[in-house]
Amino acid sequence: MDADAQKRAAGEAAAALVESGMVVGLGTGSTAAWFVRALAARRLDIVGVPTSQATADLASGLGVRLGELGETRGIDLTVDGADEIGPGLSLIKGGGGALLREKLVWEASKSCVVIADAAKRVETLGKFALPIEVVAFGHRTVQARICDVLAEFDLGVVPSLRRKDGQPVRTDGGNLIYDAPCGRIEEPAALAAALKSVTGVVDHGLFLDLADRALIGTASGIVELEP
DSSP states (O other): OOHHHHHHHHHHHHHTTOOTTOEEEEOOSHHHHHHHHHHHHHTOSOEEEESSHHHHHHHHHTTOOBOOTTTSSOBOEEEEOOSEEOGGGOEEOOTTSOHHHHHHHHHTBSOEEEEEEGGGBOSSTTSSOEEEEEOSTTHHHHHHHHHHHHHHTTOOOOOEEOEETTEEOOOTTSOEEEEEOOSOOSOHHHHHHHHHTSTTEEEESEEOSOOSEEEEEETTEEEEEOO
């Protein structure tokens, strides 16, 4: 299977985990979209909590009943993709620009399943540029402070402002995203804490100790991983 077929297989496998009556967190991105489509096709009595406006539009268009975080009872299961899956199901997420809402939904969930194609598995996080969401006010000052943090971890890189068609990308919350091409993140937990301590950083794409299971589409079928 090519990468898209692997993503679809992983999304369909995750949809099979959902039961009627559940509140389900709906991830963002190309792999999560396959999950949403497969879930909608099952026509279960569920409530979906979307992690982005794009996912909300997709799910509602397919007939999935939606609720907002905090207005439903606890989320039973969240299914979402990842840009990298490292040891212990440590993740880098945020390539789709929804990392803050994704993390809010993940942290409110009883169980989280990450789905991906085989290429997303890595031995060490960092080849995919780490997304860092920041407030728009004074963001250049925040960028400089992020550089200082990265330097403390021997990651002497300058994060770049994410743009599309020449304009800064805005998240659903109106924030900006800087992408830091770290290469190798040897101490993800320490880096995560240090970045979160920077005033102006809303959140970052390191998702640690959150995933309970991974469903990976491969050329030979679905591989299931646990932390």
